Amino acid sequence: MxxxxxxxxxxxxxxxxxxxxxxxxxxxxxxxxxxxxxxxxxxxxxxxxxxxxxxxxxxxxxxxxxxxxxxxxxxxxxxxxxxxxxxxxRCGALVLAWSAEQEARLPELMEQARANGVDDVAPLTGTETLALEPNLNPNVRAAFRVPRESxxxxxxxxxxxxxxxxxxxxxxxxxxxxxxxxxxxxxxxxxxxxxxxxxxxxxxxxxxxxxxxxxxxxxxxxxxxRPRKGQFVVFDKMAAGLARHILLPVPTATTKGIVVCRTVWGNLLVGPTAEDQDDRDTACLETETLHMLHAKGAEILPALAQEEVTSIYAGLRPASExxxxxxxxxxxxxxxxxxxxxxxxxxxxxxxxxxxxxxxxxxxxxxxxxxxxxxxxxxxxAEDGSRDWQAPGNDGMLCHCERVTWREARASLADPLAPNTLAGLKRRTRATMGRCQGFYCGQAVQDLLAEGTDA
Missing domain, CATH: 3.50.50.60 (FAD/NAD(P)-binding domain)
Incomplete structure (x- = not known):
């Protein structure tokens, strides 16, 4: 043309x-x-x-x-x-059964996995599950492992x-x-x-x-x-050691259910919910739901009840009929x-x-x-990757909680996909997304963004 x-x-x-x-x-x-x-x-x-x-x-x-x-x-x-x-x-996932009814569904779900070409799933007794995840609630009845979930x-x-x-x-x-x-x-x-x-x-x-x-x-x-809202609770990095795998529930007809897992940034999250709504732009956080997620996480990993929450967030998924x-x-x-x-x-x-x-x-x-x-x-x-803060000449730390250097933040503002907004800069660098949620570095990050977008 x-x-x-x-x-x-x-x-x-x-x-x-x-x-x-x-x-x-x-x-x-x-x-x-x-x-x-x-x-x-x-x-x-x-x-x-x-x-x-x-x-x-x-x-x-x-x-x-x-x-x-x-x-x-x-x-x-x-x-x-x-x-x-x-x-x-490559941490793998465990699909956990907490009731006799859920345990009865595990063979069917493993058969579905094999039919889908995921043939390395393996059944686990309750004892075997606890050996892999010692911080789990001891009431877990059985599980199966999906090694390649990541x-x-x-x-x-x-x-x-x-x-x-x-x-x-x-x-x-x-x-x-x-x-x-x-x-x-x-x-x-x-x-x-x-x-x-x-x-x-x-x-x-x-x-x-x-x-x-x-x-x-x-x-x-x-x-x-029909937007489907999911709310999440993110625990501090001290909680990440409580889970080695992605911990999945037995799914329902409408949702994969509430997940407990680490993040590559070293936190631990619980979520999402599955709530249909009409609003396509706003995912409101609801106190009662967040308390439910906190309690659900502690039900799965009892030690979570004593851990600090770093952040909460919600998103919308584009579900349809x-x-x-x-x-x-x-x-x-x-x-x-x-x-x-x-x-x-x-x-x-x-x-x-x-x-x-x-x-x-x-x-x-x-x-x-x-x-x-x-x-x-x-x-x-990623928390366990080779980070810029470990390298010489990084101009010092912009965000101490997430160990974001001035050099890498400035680099993100200089490439062809430079962020236009604070949210965009946060997603590029994780600045302000740590324990203090921008209390200490927030103004410096805002100033850097203004400097970059004016350039």
Missing amino acids: TQTAQTYDIAVIGAGVIGCAIARRLTLEGARVVVLEKAADILDGASKANSAILHTGFDAPKNSLELACVQEGYREYETLHAQFNLPLD LIDPWSAPHAYLLQALLNGATLKRNCAVSGGSFDGAIWTLDTTQGSLQAGHVVNAAGLYGDRIDAALLGQTQFTI HKDYQIRAHAGRNMVTVGAIRSTGLSSALGTAAHVARLLQGQGHTPAPLPAPHVPRMAML
């Missing part, structure tokens, strides 16, 4: 983890990509709050698109995380995906909401808050607004987003919708991106892979 300053091969709507992964994949395939994000910063919707688990798909619906994307995404993350300097904590950084990964796209020629437009558009049989013209632009193909990865973008561009939608992902190519419209990606979006992102790329090829997109793409190295934020 004839290219102009505002004409692209592919426009990706939404810069959550899914949109970031798609932008990376398509850019590496040689496409001229633009990413349109309505918020001031990326990862500002569903992707800003999750449990940071890299799932194997052991409990995904059999033969589902979700399962296929999760497994392909897991494999690709394993392949590339070292290149990007991203953490991967913990990752939920923000460094999508930052790496989009940063690689930008370093290899993609464009990011923040504060750029899509309000409508038209397709003339060859080219899309999209109306945005920054004016109109053209693209040969469109990918709708708008998350919590995915159905509304479909309605605006196609005149109809085949799913309806369908159990499976809603990913489809629209015949004759040069558009792919990626909708209703719920709690496994972080795990499936790279696999979903590969699936979308194949759908676009069916619509005429022709890959021309870059011969030697740039690969960014991300700042390591």
Whole structure:
């Protein structure tokens, strides 16, 4: 196609983890990509709050698109995380049974895992479970272990995906909401808050607004987003030693349930809840629910009752009336919708991106892979990784709780994906996210952000 300053091969709507992964994949395939994000910063919707688990798909619906994307995404993350300097904590998970009814379901869940290709699950008696997790409530009856369930950084990964796209020629437009558009049989013209632009193909990865973008561009939608809120309690780093594995409940028909696990940053979290709501933008914290989560965590790990809480947070997942992902190519419209990606979006992102790329090829997109793409190295934020504070010449500590140096904070403000907001800077560096929650470093971080965004 004839290219102009505002004409692209592919426009990706939404810069959550899914949109970031798609932008990376398509850019590496040689496409001229633009990413349109309505918020001031990326990862500002569903992707800003999750449990940071890299799932194997052991409990995904059999033969589902979700399962296929999760497994392909897991494999690709394993392949590339070292290149990007991203953490991967292969701690494994335990699915715990606390009642006779739950224990009776374990064989069925293990069989589902094996049918899903996760054939290394292993049953455990209550005694064997306590040997692996001595801080568990001794009332645990039985469990099974999923060795390859892992913990990752939920923000460094999508930052790496989009940063690689930008370093290899993609464009990011923040504060750029899509309000409508038209397709003339060859080219899309999209109306945005920054004016109109053209693209040969469109990918709708708008998350919590995915159905509304479909309605605006196609005149109809085949799913309806009903936000599902999840609230979390995060315990101080002294609590992390209480759990060696990701501790999972026996799932229900609607939710994976409340999880207890460490984070790669050295904390321990309990959550999420699963609460349907109409509001797509605000995830309110509720005192009663947070007390319930605290009590639930202490029920599973009794010693948690004596541990300090560092922070609380809530996020929204783009659930719909369908159990499976809603990913489809629209015949004759040069558009792919990626909708209703719920709690496994972080795990499936790279696999979903590969699936979308194949759908676009069916619509005429022709890959021309870059011969030697740039690969960014991300700042390591994991507690047990090689951190900048351990290296000479780091200009000293900006955030002592999370050991964030001035050098790495300034570096995040100097790259092509520099944050525009305090929340964005926090996700890039973890500054202000530690024990004091910014009480000591908050003003310095704000000043640094103002200095960087004015530059």
